[in-house]
Amino acid sequence: MEDQVILVNEEDVEIGLMPKLEAHQKGMLHRAFSVFIFNTKGEMLLQRRAFGKYHSEGLWSNTCCSHPFPEESANRAASRRLREEMGISADLNFLYTFQYRVQLENGLTENELDHVFWGISDEKPLINTDEVSEYKYMTMNDVKADLILNPGNYTEWFKICFAAVAEQLKLKI
Incomplete structure (x- = not known):
């Protein structure tokens, strides 16, 4: 069965399910999340999305992101x-939610209500190469x-969301 995403309204109320690719083809608003992990030195753990992903392949991003399963x-x-993506665990703290809509390559549209989480971990990542091609740690100033x-x-x-995460966490950049 193809991965389903949770369709939501602007108040994050579930209104249905749709196959993930179809939701991105039609630009339907759906629930997503983004995770930002920092080590104890204050460096952000970034991942480079695997080549072969259905969109944004080979681009650098926050530690991980995806969509919740139904329920x-x-x-x-x-x-x-x-x-699953980075092979690490951390106590995650909810930071904020934001909505965005952007056109991507291949006629796809990201239209997501994104729940942002953060945590601290010094675990060495063991990446899933189906999802991630490489990772690195960077200071906030270097990322900026x-x-x-x-x-x-x-x-x-x-x-x-990079600057908003820094602002929410009171990080200087």
Whole structure:
């Protein structure tokens, strides 16, 4: 069975399910999450999306992101995907929710109500190469500088929420 996403309204009330690819083809608003992990030095763990992903392949992004399964909370899904994609675990804290809509390559549209979580972990990532091609740790200032110099190297949602995450966590950039 194809992965289903949870369709929602702007208040995050579930209104149905749809196959993930179809939701991105039709630009339907659906629930998603993004996870930001920092090590104890304050560096952000970034992942480079695997080549061959159906969109945004090979782009750098936050530690992990995806969609909850039907009847799965965003928090539980975030913890599950952190283990599945990066091979690590952390106590995740809800930060905020934001909605965005952007056109992607191949005629796809991201229209997501994104629940953002953060945590701290010094575990060494053991990446799932079906999802992630590589990872790195960067200081917030280095990420900010690289986003300015090389915005095309990053996912659209990461470019949208990076500064808000820093602001919410009271991190200086």
